[in-house]
Amino acid sequence: MENLGPRTTKLVISHKLIHQIPYSSQMEIISIWVVVFVTTLSLLNIISCEDEVKRTLIQFLSQVSGHNDGQYNSTLVWKQDSDPCKDLWQGVYCDPHNMSIKRLLLDSFNFSGTLDVAMLCNLQPLAASLTFLSLDGNKIRGVIASEIGKCTQLTRLHLSGNQLAGELPSSLAMLDNLKRLDISNNHFSGALPNLSRISGLNMFLAQNNHLRGTIPAFNLSNFDQFNVSFNNFSGHIPILHGYFSADSFLGNPDLCGDPLTKNCTSNDSMPLSEAHASEESKGPPREQILMYLGYAALGVIIVLLVVLKLCRRKKGENKIEAMDTGVSANDGGVEKLSNNVSSEYKAEVSRSEFSVTSESGMVSPSLIVFSRPAATELRLEDLLRAPAELIGRGKNGSLYKVMLDNGIMVVVKRIKDWTIPSHDFKQRMRILSEAKHPHVLSPLAFYCSKQEKLLVYDYQQNGSLLKLLHGTPKTLDWTSRLGIAATIAEALAFMHQELGHHGIVHGNLKSSNILLNKNMEPCISEYGVMRMDDQRASPFASPMDTGALDIFKGDVYGFGVILLELLTGKLVKGNGIDLTDWVQSVVREEWTGEVFDKFLISECASEERMVNLLQVAIRCVNGSPEARPSMNQVALMINTIKEDEEKSLIYEV
Numbered sequence: 015m016e017n018l019g020p021r022t023t024k025l026v027i028s029h030k031l032i033h034q035i036p037y038s039s040q041m042e043i044i045s046i047w048v049v050v051f052v053t054t055l056s057l058l059n060i061i062s063c064e065d066e067v068k069r070t071l072i073q074f075l076s077q078v079s080g081h082n083d084g085q086y087n088s089t090l091v092w093k094q095d096s097d098p099c100k101d102l103w104q105g106v107y108c109d110p111h112n113m114s115i116k117r118l119l120l121d122s123f124n125f126s127g128t129l130d131v132a133m134l135c136n137l138q139p140l141a142a143s144l145t146f147l148s149l150d151g152n153k154i155r156g157v158i159a160s161e162i163g164k165c166t167q168l169t170r171l172h173l174s175g176n177q178l179a180g181e182l183p184s185s186l187a188m189l190d191n192l193k194r195l196d197i198s199n200n201h202f203s204g205a206l207p208n209l210s211r212i213s214g215l216n217m218f219l220a221q222n223n224h225l226r227g228t229i230p231a232f233n234l235s236n237f238d239q240f241n242v243s244f245n246n247f248s249g250h251i252p253i254l255h256g257y258f259s260a261d262s263f264l265g266n267p268d269l270c271g272d273p274l275t276k277n278c279t280s281n282d283s284m285p286l287s288e289a290h291a292s293e294e295s296k297g298p299p300r301e302q303i304l305m306y307l308g309y310a311a312l313g314v315i316i317v318l319l320v321v322l323k324l325c326r327r328k329k330g331e332n333k334i335e336a337m338d339t340g341v342s343a344n345d346g347g348v349e350k351l352s353n354n355v356s357s358e359y360k361a362e363v364s365r366s367e368f369s370v371t372s373e374s375g376m377v378s379p380s381l382i383v384f385s386r387p388a389a390t391e392l393r394l395e396d397l398l399r400a401p402a403e404l405i406g407r408g409k410n411g412s413l414y415k416v417m418l419d420n421g422i423m424v425v426v427k428r429i430k431d432w433t434i435p436s437h438d439f440k441q442r443m444r445i446l447s448e449a450k451h452p453h454v455l456s457p458l459a460f461y462c463s464k465q466e467k468l469l470v471y472d473y474q475q476n477g478s479l480l481k482l483l484h485g486t487p488k489t490l491d492w493t494s495r496l497g498i499a500a501t502i503a504e505a506l507a508f509m510h511q512e513l514g515h516h517g518i519v520h521g522n523l524k525s526s527n528i529l530l531n532k533n534m535e536p537c538i539s540e541y542g543v544m545r546m547d548d549q550r551a552s553p554f555a556s557p558m559d560t561g562a563l564d565i566f567k568g569d570v571y572g573f574g575v576i577l578l579e580l581l582t583g584k585l586v587k588g589n590g591i592d593l594t595d596w597v598q599s600v601v602r603e604e605w606t607g608e609v610f611d612k613f614l615i616s617e618c619a620s621e622e623r624m625v626n627l628l629q630v631a632i633r634c635v636n637g638s639p640e641a642r643p644s645m646n647q648v649a650l651m652i653n654t655i656k657e658d659e660e661k662s663l664i665y666e667v
């Protein structure tokens with residue numbers, strides 16, 4: 015027993031040691047080791063997942079480009095030993111918060127390989143993050159595999175101008191998040207899957223293919239682009255309500271009905287929705303019975319609506335009377351929003367249903383509310399009834415701060431004299447509400463009538479960058495200013511990319527439109543609410559912006575001015591001197607150091623990086639729009655400066 019040897023002795027000692035530790039501490043030690051073990055496992059898992067994602071992306075690129083030797087294109091450098099997000103692989107766009115792959119944009123790279131969506135969509139991390147796949151304008155062959163249905167987050171699929179063929183898989187119609195589908199100018203054949211079941215789809219381009227069968231019963235009022243011309247479709251065109259012209263349907267000899275000249279006969283099949291498809295097999299007598307029942311139900315509904323309307327009118331008249339006798343005050347005082355809006359708006363209120371729910375994009379006769387927690391059960395009536403404070407009267411309209419019954423504070427922007435047709439305004443609002451970025455304030459709801467356009471936003475309690483920069487005492491240090499510049503640049507670049515094809519830009523970018531949320535993070539407000547006709551005359555567009563205009567470059571100019579404000583701490587027009595002119599003249603005289611805010615100098619901010627940022631700003635405010643960089647380039651440049659700043663802070667520590 016005494017000769018148990020050194021190993022056994024150690025075990026006995028450690029066993030004894032463990033026994034000496036109290037039970038609760040033992041449990042603590044065990045749980046710490048379990049946590050360490052689980053964390054190590056998940057870290058290993060993350061690393062192997064990241065490797066798998068990289069490998070899959072590289073394989074996908076080899077296949078689609080038709081180059082297995084890695085020589086896809088001189089600008090595309092995707093390598094296993096680099097990181098798609100941190101090393102900014104061209105064509106790959108990541109979510110800056112969790113570094114997941116959001117978009118693969120590989121348009122016009124002259125690729126001539128084959129498409130293998132299964133490769134992407136079979137890999138769970140990619141399938142769960144990818145929202146946008148675009149391969150427009152290549153010469154890619156192959157089919158869309160049914161695995162596309164696993165890429166459930168896809169909102170956009172752009173495959174136009176390739177040599178893709180075969181039938182479209184029915185799983186395409188299972189992509190519930192899909193908004194924009196472009197398969198035009200390919201060789202696709204067969205029938206369309208029932209894409210009309212995707213409620214959010216608002217663009218479908220399939221022209222110049224060999225598709226046949228009936229067109230699904232799309233609700234075309236939801237679409238801003240629709241084209242199925244030059245295929246072999248047959249039967250009725252879905253009900254149009256004038257949204258699209260004949261150009262969208264030409265070149266399908268067996269297609270009939272409005273807006274084509276060919277009338278439909280009883281033999282022509284109707285657009286098929288799922289419901290219709292099952293009804294069709296039941297034969298004409300049942301169809302007729304259903305039709306008569308439909309007429310009867312419609313009659314009852316009309317009678318009910320008339321009665322309801324009469325009741326409401328009575329109620330509404332009482333309400334407006336009450337509003338008219340409500341509190342009224344001068345600018346800045348508390349009043350009711352209803353006191354300031356037009357009589358048409360009031361009349362609309364009296365007619366409205368007051369029962370709008372927060373269903374996404376649900377249309378009420380008056381207020382359209384987007385699906386957001388703050389907007390739950392937001393009703394026009396509540397807005398009108400709530401106390402409102404006028405907090406701004408700009409050239410675009412007035413802004414009211416409104417406290418709702420539930421204690422939530424919102425702001426209502428009343429846009430002045432915007433004669434945009436209601437349909438276009440609604441489309442624009444829907445498009446804007448879909449382009450979501452954590453640093454861009456999207457509208458909670460809007461109201462639109464011929465004379466009145468109202469937009470509702472969350473109230474941001476920490477004010478604007480304008481106030482923060484020019485208020486006293488000065489508190490905004492260099493690192494925060496650089497951080498704000500980087501965040502806004504990235505958000506703006508995102509919006510330009512998301513809404514570029516709609517031609518929607520901010521149009522009125524200035525420091526009063528950069529708001530600080532409750533975490534003091536900056537967010538861009540009023541994106542895209544500048545009247546289109548005014549975008550040319552944006553207050554910060556340089557004189558050369560009018561004429562042959564790249565509207566995006568107007569925003570780049572506005573952003574450049576914000577950078578100048580951040581660097582100089584001066585107002586855009588202070589003492590009648592234009593900030594841009596002043597900075598340019600000082601730099602010309604080679605007194606660059608004079609430009610910077612004394613506050614920044616006093617905190618010993620890096621002059622090198624301030625000069626780098628100043629160079630970016632000067633490029634943005636270049637008098638000629640073509641010479642200005644794109645917002646994407648600006649965001650990259652500022653990120654590099656920010657990274658340098660971060661590295662220098664680490665060295666200092």
Ligand SMILES: Nc1ncnc2c1ncn2[C@@H]1O[C@H](COP(=O)(O)OP(=O)(O)OP(=O)(O)O)[C@@H](O)[C@H]1O
Binds near residue numbers: 411425472539
């Ligand atoms: N959602 C919001 N929350 C808090 N403050 C806001 C919000 N939106 C705007 N503001 C602030 O309210 C003030 C008035 O806004 P308004 O949009 O009327 O002014 P403006 O941007 O100078 O004018 P315009 O947009 O017509 O050129 C500004 O200081 C702005 O920063």
